[in-house]
Amino acid sequence: MALKITDQCINCDVCEPECPNEAIYQGIEIYEINPSKCTECVGHFDTPQCKEVCPVDCIPLDLDHPETQEELHIKFVQLTTAKAALVTVVIKAAV
Numbered sequence: 001m002a003l004k005i006t007d008q009c010i011n012c013d014v015c016e017p018e019c020p021n022e023a024i025y026q027g028i029e030i031y032e033i034n035p036s037k038c039t040e041c042v043g044h045f046d047t048p049q050c051k052e053v054c055p056v057d058c059i060p061l062d063l064d065h066p067e068t069q070e071e072l073h074i075k076f077v078q079l080t081t082a083k084a085a086l087v088t089v090v091i092k093a094a095v
């Protein structure tokens with residue numbers, strides 16, 4: 001299940017660099033989470049890193065995107081595989 005940022009967000013910028021999947025971005029009014037990239041930090045950390053650092057505790061689970069731990073792990077593998085492929089392409093282009 002992805003996490004989501006509520007309208008209590010104070011735009012402090014702390015969570016965005018903590019996300020290992022680059023799922024957090026600045027939205028029109030507040031920071032937002034791309035649910036297709038959020039794995040609850042599965043595969044990287046034991047706990048959701050954005051939730052750990054948020055000073056106003058405004059990052060609950062997104063109940064609109066239910067996923068099992070197995071599905072989250074599969075998403076983690078897909079994201080890391082895609083990232084590795086992109087890095088390979090960039091390196092080959094630079095050589």
Ligand code: SF4
Nearest residue numbers: 019038040041048050
């Ligand atoms: S739970 Fe982890 S993967 Fe999901 S948005 Fe937060 S830091 Fe990123």
Ligand code: SF4
Nearest residue numbers: 009010012013015054
């Ligand atoms: S850490 Fe919390 S308050 Fe700060 S930008 Fe992220 S969601 Fe908003």
